[in-house]
Amino acid sequence: MDLKHIKGLLFDKDGTLFDFAATWEPWAEAFLLRACNGDRSFAARVGADIGFDFALRRFARDSIAIAGTPQQVVQALAPHFPAQTPSALLEMVNMEASRAPQREAVPLRPFLQRLRDQGLYLGVATNDAEHPARAHLVAAGVNDMFDFIAGFDTGHGGKPSPGQLHAFAAHVNLPESTIAMIGDSVHDLEAARAAGMLRVAVLTGPATAEELAPHADIVLPDIGHLLGYLT
Structure with missing residues (x-):
């Protein structure tokens, strides 16, 4: 699948940026x-x-x-x-x-920098609370790489509702159709479907490929494999 039309990437946190x-x-x-x-x-x-x-x-x-x-x-x-x-x-x-300790799904700083170098807007939409989510991103040294960070308590609701996803699109002034939502759960993918975004599943959370594939446009082993589709 060609993702070269994608201008923004919205990541789930746990099981996506970090190993669940x-x-x-x-x-x-x-x-x-x-x-x-x-x-x-x-x-x-x-x-x-x-x-x-x-x-x-x-x-x-x-x-x-x-x-x-x-x-x-x-x-x-x-x-x-x-x-x-x-x-x-x-x-x-x-x-x-x-x-909570964090294990990065891939080395995050260089991965995110490559995405930023391509001019992509980046965001985080998590069902965790915003304060611990920001603490985890700060601890990983990547808080500054994101244009948007939302937790369930930020004011946009939680997934599978699409409020966080629409808020990211509005924040970076992009049509939802040019954004991919990347997550490890059916909740993430259902939110992406409701928002009209591309649905990218990764296997660094508890769910299996068989569980995620019916809800996803593409299933990847981890977020690092995005680079092969974006470049």
């Missing part, structure tokens, strides 16, 4: 231990309700934490913590998220 498992499995363990005051048995029960196997340190494919927003994760957690307000739980989720 390497980032969020350590986050889940750290968060659950903190929330459960170190009680591993309690942490295992709570983890089960967000699709995380505490003993194996592994997310289920249908975990709310994979494609859902932090607010949705908090809704699943809330029954276990009746003494905690949802806002306090959300603050804890976001605080631990901002500390």
